[in-house]
Amino acid sequence: QKEVEQDPGPLSVPEGAIVSLNCTYSNSAFQYFMWYRQYSRKGPELLMYTYSSGNKEDGRFTAQVDKSSKYISLFIRDSQPSDSATYLCAMSARPDNAGNNRKLIWGLGTSLAVNP
Amino acid sequence: DSGVTQTPKHLITATGQRVTLRCSPRSGDLSVYWYQQSLDQGLQFLIQYYNGEERAKGNILERFSAQQFPDLHSELNLSSLELGDSALYFCASSVVADVRGYTFGSGTRLTVV
Numbered sequence: 001q002k003e004v005e006q007d008p009g010p011l012s013v014p015e016g017a018i019v020s021l022n023c024t025y026s027n028s029a030f031q032y033f034m035w036y037r038q039y040s041r042k043g044p045e046l047l048m049y050t051y052s053s054g055n056k057e058d059g060r061f062t063a064q065v066d067k068s069s070k071y072i073s074l075f076i077r078d079s080q081p082s083d084s085a086t087y088l089c090a091m092s093a094r095p096d097n098a099g100n101n102r103k104l105i106w107g108l109g110t111s112l113a114v115n116p
Numbered sequence: 117d118s119g120v121t122q123t124p125k126h127l128i129t130a131t132g133q134r135v136t137l138r139c140s141p142r143s144g145d146l147s148v149y150w151y152q153q154s155l156d157q158g159l160q161f162l163i164q165y166y167n168g169e170e171r172a173k174g175n176i177l178e179r180f181s182a183q184q185f186p187d188l189h190s191e192l193n194l195s196s197l198e199l200g201d202s203a204l205y206f207c208a209s210s211v212v213a214d215v216r217g218y219t220f221g222s223g224t225r226l227t228v229v
Contacts, residue, residue, distance in 0.1 A: 034216070036217070041223075042222055043120070043206050044206075106159040
C-alpha cells in the first residue's frame with residue numbers, strides 16, 4: 001500500500017462546476033499538507049499549504065485536512081478552463097530536531113479538464 | 117518563471133549513453149532536490165543536496181549520481197542509459213527550514229532511444 005493514494009482520474013467537468021479532489025494517507029506523522037498544480041510540460045507549482053487539521057481558503061480554492069480520517073481535499077469553486085491541469089497532493093512530517101525538512105511524499109496526481 | 121533554471125529542456129540520446137542535467141536553484145535557496153516523473157510512477161524523489169552536501173537519498177539508481185557545486189548549482193548524471201530512464205527530470209529548491217514545499221523548475225524531458 002502506498003503512503004499516499006490519489007485517484008488519477010481523469011476528471012472532466014463543465015465550466016463553473018465545483019471540483020473536489022482528494023487524497024488519503026496512511027502515515028499519522030504527516031503534519032504538513034500541500035496541493036500542487038502542474039500544467040502540461042511544466043513543473044509543479046505550490047497552490048495551497050495547510051498545517052495539521054482544518055480548512056484554508058484562497059480565492060476559489062479551499063483545502064481541507066481531516067487527520068482523524070487521514071483524508072485531505074481540495075475544492076475548486078466556479079472552475080475555469082484555465083484550471084485544467086494535474087493536481088498533486090504532497091505531505092510530510094514535521095522537521096527533524098535539526099530543523100531539516102522531512103521528505104515530501106507525493107500522490108500520483110489527478111488530471112482535471114474543465115470544459116468551456 | 118519560478119526562479120529555478122533547468123537545462124537542457126529536451127534531451128534525446130541512445131541507450132548506453134551518459135547525460136548530465138543541470139539545475140540552478142532559486143536565489144537564496146540552499147537545498148536542491150532532484151525528482152523523476154514518469155506516467156506510471158508519478159514523482160519519485162531521487163536525491164537532495166544542501167549547501168554542497170548530500171542530505172537525503174531516495175529511489176536513485178546506482179547508475180545515477182549528483183552533486184552540488186560551491187555556487188549551489190547542481191548536476192544530475194545519468195549513465196548506461198536504458199529505455200526505462202525516459203522521463204521528466206525535475207529539480208526543485210527550497211530554504212531548508214521552509215516546510216511549505218519546494219519551487220520546481222520546468223524540467224528536462226529525457227528520451228532514450
